[in-house]
Amino acid sequence: MKQTILFYIFIFLFSTILSAQSPYPVYYFESPMDIPLTVSGTFGELRLNHFHSGIDFRTGGVIGCSVYAVAEGYVSRIRVSSGGGGKTLYITHPNGYKSVYMHLDRFVGKIANYVLAYQYEKKTFELDIDLTSEVLPVAKRQMIAKSGNTGSSGGPHLHFEIRQADNDRTINPLFFGYKLCDNTPPVINAVRIYPADENSLIAGTNQTYSHTRKALKGKGGKTLKSAQRTDTVPVWGKCYFGIDVFDELCNSVGRKGIYKLNLLIDNECVYSYCLKNFLFEDTRFANALTDYAEQLKSGKYYILTRLPSYVPIPLYERVKDKGIYDFTDGQAHKLVYQASDYTGNVSEYVFWLKSVKPAKLPQKPKTNPVSAGMEFLYSEGNAFSRPDCFVEIDQNTLYESIVFDFDTFTKQGSHYPLCFRIHKEETPLHKSYRLGIKAKNIVPENLKSKAFIAKLSKRNTLSYETSRWEGDFLTASPRTFGTFVIALDTINPGVKPLNFKNGVPLRNNTTLKVKITDNLSQITSYNCYLNDNWILAEYDRKNALLTIDLENKPRKGKNHLKISVVDGVGNETIRAYVF
Numbered sequence: 001m002k003q004t005i006l007f008y009i010f011i012f013l014f015s016t017i018l019s020a021q022s023p024y025p026v027y028y029f030e031s032p033m034d035i036p037l038t039v040s041g042t043f044g045e046l047r048l049n050h051f052h053s054g055i056d057f058r059t060g061g062v063i064g065c066s067v068y069a070v071a072e073g074y075v076s077r078i079r080v081s082s083g084g085g086g087k088t089l090y091i092t093h094p095n096g097y098k099s100v101y102m103h104l105d106r107f108v109g110k111i112a113n114y115v116l117a118y119q120y121e122k123k124t125f126e127l128d129i130d131l132t133s134e135v136l137p138v139a140k141r142q143m144i145a146k147s148g149n150t151g152s153s154g155g156p157h158l159h160f161e162i163r164q165a166d167n168d169r170t171i172n173p174l175f176f177g178y179k180l181c182d183n184t185p186p187v188i189n190a191v192r193i194y195p196a197d198e199n200s201l202i203a204g205t206n207q208t209y210s211h212t213r214k215a216l217k218g219k220g221g222k223t224l225k226s227a228q229r230t231d232t233v234p235v236w237g238k239c240y241f242g243i244d245v246f247d248e249l250c251n252s253v254g255r256k257g258i259y260k261l262n263l264l265i266d267n268e269c270v271y272s273y274c275l276k277n278f279l280f281e282d283t284r285f286a287n288a289l290t291d292y293a294e295q296l297k298s299g300k301y302y303i304l305t306r307l308p309s310y311v312p313i314p315l316y317e318r319v320k321d322k323g324i325y326d327f328t329d330g331q332a333h334k335l336v337y338q339a340s341d342y343t344g345n346v347s348e349y350v351f352w353l354k355s356v357k358p359a360k361l362p363q364k365p366k367t368n369p370v371s372a373g374m375e376f377l378y379s380e381g382n383a384f385s386r387p388d389c390f391v392e393i394d395q396n397t398l399y400e401s402i403v404f405d406f407d408t409f410t411k412q413g414s415h416y417p418l419c420f421r422i423h424k425e426e427t428p429l430h431k432s433y434r435l436g437i438k439a440k441n442i443v444p445e446n447l448k449s450k451a452f453i454a455k456l457s458k459r460n461t462l463s464y465e466t467s468r469w470e471g472d473f474l475t476a477s478p479r480t481f482g483t484f485v486i487a488l489d490t491i492n493p494g495v496k497p498l499n500f501k502n503g504v505p506l507r508n509n510t511t512l513k514v515k516i517t518d519n520l521s522q523i524t525s526y527n528c529y530l531n532d533n534w535i536l537a538e539y540d541r542k543n544a545l546l547t548i549d550l551e552n553k554p555r556k557g558k559n560h561l562k563i564s565v566v567d568g569v570g571n572e573t574i575r576a577y578v579f
Helices: 002-021 109-122 280-289 292-298 443-449
Strands: 039-041 054-056 065-070 073-080 088-092 097-107 127-130 143-147 158-166 187-195 209-212 228-248 260-265 270-276 302-304 316-319 325-327 332-340 345-356 374-378 382-386 389-393 403-404 406-409 419-422 436-437 451-456 462-465 468-470 473-476 481-487 494-495 511-517 523-530 533-535 536-542 545-549 560-567 572-579
Touching: 065 325, 073 097, 073 109, 088 143, 088 302, 097 109, 109 127, 109 143, 158 419, 187 332, 187 345, 228 260, 228 332, 374 382, 389 406, 436 481, 436 536, 443 451, 451 473, 494 572, 511 523, 511 560, 523 536, 523 545
Parallel strands: 228 345
Antiparallel strands: 039 054, 054 158, 065 143, 073 088, 073 127, 088 097, 097 143, 097 158, 187 209, 187 228, 228 302, 228 325, 260 270, 260 332, 270 316, 332 345, 374 403, 382 389, 389 436, 406 419, 419 481, 436 473, 451 462, 451 481, 468 473, 494 511, 511 545, 523 533, 523 560, 536 545, 560 572
16 A cells, blocks of 8 residues: 555656646646557658648548547637648637647537538538637537548548647647657668759769668668768768658558757767747748758658758757858768657768868859849848739748749640749748739630639649739739749539439438539539528538538428539539439
């Protein structure tokens, strides 16, 4: 009995010490599910155009696991979307934090009743509403939903976040005491050495040098903690570095994000990166942290030491000389990358450089300052204008100052009369900018309502940009540079029943499924009417699927169903069915 009491006293004291050392409430939040927590996505993981903002908990490939409120509070926001987070709940807690649950299959209890009533009142499936504390209070461990695969989810799971309630700053949930099984150090695939300017030489050239590991797997496939290259790469001038690295967790597959990254040169830590929290308005900084051009080309994420001029997120713990290092001392240098996961497993990658002065230094290319283009400063607003096009870029949209590049051309094999190349696609942007293209002489008057700005890929495929007319110009707000054209969408959306036919009696299928598609400007609205009454239809954008739950609403005998689908430029398809 005495030993038991001492044990619990020890646990209490240990917990108190941990809580005192952490700025976050370590033992305040419960698990959001009652199954073992295994992970398919980690906080801060690098994704195209964003950092992953929470933890993805696996649900064993199934839909319908119970999801619980991790602490008492109230539902402060409900969002239902055909993309993004799908069905999402936000719960505000009295300790100043907010928990978020995404990709839910369905809400339960009073929450489900509230959402359904709102959808029928407003005649909409999609919604984004804020609630006050008295509307939907919740208790700790109260079941709030069932897990699912809604929105842009790539498979059944629960996306879970913890945010500051006052500003929605998202924080690594592991800081709050959640434990993950992780006994494997990160895997380092390769290191790259980049020339910092035209005078830099790496292995005799002014080009990027890939320093690929020889092996990071031991016998039986066991991951090794370190890898070392004994060969020495000759360099001269200023260089910076990039690393392709990911983590592995227990009972999980695929690449996961690491927690911390250090670079040591001659035993001095010159670079340290650790993402602990961020605001959603800054999530696109993931593109500036990495080699964005390589990311677009191959899908690989090389984390760079080079510090951008505009850094909106406090993720760098140390960056010496802005991440660009001078090797003109004629000496050999030992470099060590250290990649860590949250549990403390560390991988090291050791390689050597030697400063070797070449017999002949590279010649600086001659530039014509008149034809080089306009200089756009990252710290200021910038504008470019000519009779047929204008570009307006706000302050801190660029991560670096650039020499703005612009061109117009006709692309062979393209159906578009004129293409507008807005700078270089490989230049990442933090925010959208304003683009206007004069379309008066391109678009016939009778087709103005069907015109929009689209981004044209190298394969001649189009990406729709929400557009509007301003005088003779079509305007849009792209978030990337690239080639843009004026396109027309004159084709109505497609509507195709999947599990019922017109005039055929329904048997056991009380849920109707309809495929809805659009060739260019995307689906923007959809409405279904059963016997002239609006009925809820759920839209799954990734599968182009409209699902109608009849819910005992059909009457005996003939029932009339009308489906209306509208795309981004107003093309509408209406289909009527009798069953």
